[in-house]
Amino acid sequence: MMSPQIALHDPVFRAYLWIVLFSLIAGGALLALLKWGFKKETSSMWRTYCSWLIMAPLALLVVFAGRIPTIIGVMLLAIFGFKEFARASGLYRDWWMTGAVYAGIVTVGVASLMLQPHGEEPGSGWYGFFVATPVFAIALILLIPILRNRARGELQGVSLAIVGFVYIGWMFGHLGFLANTNNAYGFICYIVFATELNDVAAFTFGRLFGRHPLRSKISPSKTWEGALGALGVSMLLPWLFRFSFPFFSVWQLVLTGLIVGIGGQLGDLSISVIKRDIGTKDMAATIPGHGGILDRIDSLIFVAPMFMHMAGYYYPLR
C-alpha cells in the first residue's frame, strides 16, 4: 500500500516531507547561529549537516517511490553495512562466508517482497519465512566449512558471519518489512525520524551537559546526561507526532517512546562494542562527517524489530 500516487495524497507522508524540510532548515539556522553568532568552531558539525542534506531527501525519495524501492533500499543498506562490518572484522577476507551472508540478506529482502503466500493471512510479504530466515542463513553459514572440508579457525568466521547476518541483515531488515504494513508511511517515517532525532539529541545534550560517562570502557564520549536527555525527547515525540499512528493508545505511545529512546542508545552502544574490540574508530569513511553506513544505521537496528513486534502485538500488521 505504498506507491508514488498514494504517497502524494497521504497526509502522513506529506507531513513528514514538511517536518524533514523544517528540521533541515532549523538545523542549518542553528549551526549558522553557533558559527557566526557565538563564534564557535563548527566545521565538523557542518560536514555532518551537509551529509544530512543529501541523506534525508534520498531516504524520503525512496519511501516516496513505494514498497519495492523501500525494501530494496533497506536491503542495499544492510548489504553495504554488513560489508563494512566484514571489512573491519576481517571476515571479508573469506569470500565464501561473506557471500553466504549476502545470500541471507537477499533472502530477507525477498521474503519481505513476496506477495500473499498461501497458508497465511493475506497481505504482502511472507511474514512466517521472514522471521525464520536466521534458521536458513545460519544453516548455510555452517554448511560452508563442511563443504570446503576445513575446520581450523572456522569458528571465528562462522561466528562473525552469524552476528553480521542476524544483527545487520535480519534485525535491520525489519525496517524493510514495515513497508508491508497497513500504516507503512507512519511507521517507517516515524521510527527513522525519531531514531535519528534521538541520536542528534543524545549528541546535543551530551555536548551541553555531559559529565558522567555512560559506559566508560565502550564509548567514552557518550554520557548519562546525553542518554537521559535523548530519552526525554524520545518520550515526548510520540505525543507530538501522534498523527503518524492515530490509533495508538497512551500505553502504546509510552512503549514507542521507550523503544526509540532506549533501543536507539543500545544500538549505538552495541556497534561501539564491536568497534572497540576490533580497535577502529569508525567502521568506514563512506559518509563525510558520519563515518560508515553502519555508524549511521546502528540505532535503527534495535528499534525497527522491537517497534514492529510491539505494533504487531496490538494491531494486525498487514
Next chain:
Amino acid sequence: MKRWRYDSANDLDRTLVERLRRFPREPDMLVYGLRSLGALIIRAWLRAYHRFEIIGHENIRTNRSLVIVANHCSHLDTLCLLAALPLRKLHRAFPAAASDYFFQSIPRLWIAAVVVNALPFARQIHVRQSLSLCEQLLANPGTILVIFPEGTRSTTGETQEFKCGIGALVAGRDVAVVPCFIDGSFRAWPKGRRLPRPKRVRLIVGTPRNYRSRNTDKIDISAIAAELREAVSKLHQTNESH
C-alpha cells in the same frame, strides 16, 4: 579463552576515492565483479568493432609470473593485452599506468582502478619507488605486469626508444618477459582522438624471454631495453599485415 585476532582491511579509514587511489588495493567483490563484466564487454567490443585477433596466444598461457612488454600508441593497447588474459587472472594483472594521468581525475581513476586494475606508476619523479613496487608484486607467483617501456603513447605510430627501467626490472630476475606487438591501434585510436575508429587491430605475442643470468649494471640494463625493443619490432616485421 584466547582473544580473537581481527584481520581488518588496511583502508578502513579511507574514503571511497582514496581507497581506489591506494595501491595495492584491498580485494573487493563489487570491484572484481564490475571488472569481469567490463572485460566481457570490452572483449565483445574489440571483436566486433576492431575485428580483434591474437597471434601466438599460447605464449602467455602460464601460471607463473609474467612481464608483458609492448609498443604503445593508443589506449586500446592496454585493453587488447588484457583481452588476451583469462578472466580469472585479470585481478592479478597490473598494467602500469602513469599516475599523473590516470590517478588524478575521478572518472579516469575509476576506469584505471576498477576496469583496468592499473598500477600507479610515477613516471616522472619516483621511478625507482614504482619499480620496487613492481618487484614486490612479481615476488608473488601468478602476477602479470603489463608495461609499456616507451613511457607514453607514440604520436607517430612508430615504436620509440624503450626506457631503461624495464631492463632494471627484469635483469637478474627469474621471470618470463613476453614481448608483444599491437598492430593497428594507432590507426584505430591515436593520441588526441576522442573516439576510436572501426579499424582492424591485431595482437602478436612473442616467445617468452628470461634475463635471469644478466647483470644489473647500467650497460646490461640498457642492452636489455634495446633487445626488447628489437624483439617487439621484429614481431611487427615477421607478421606484416596482409
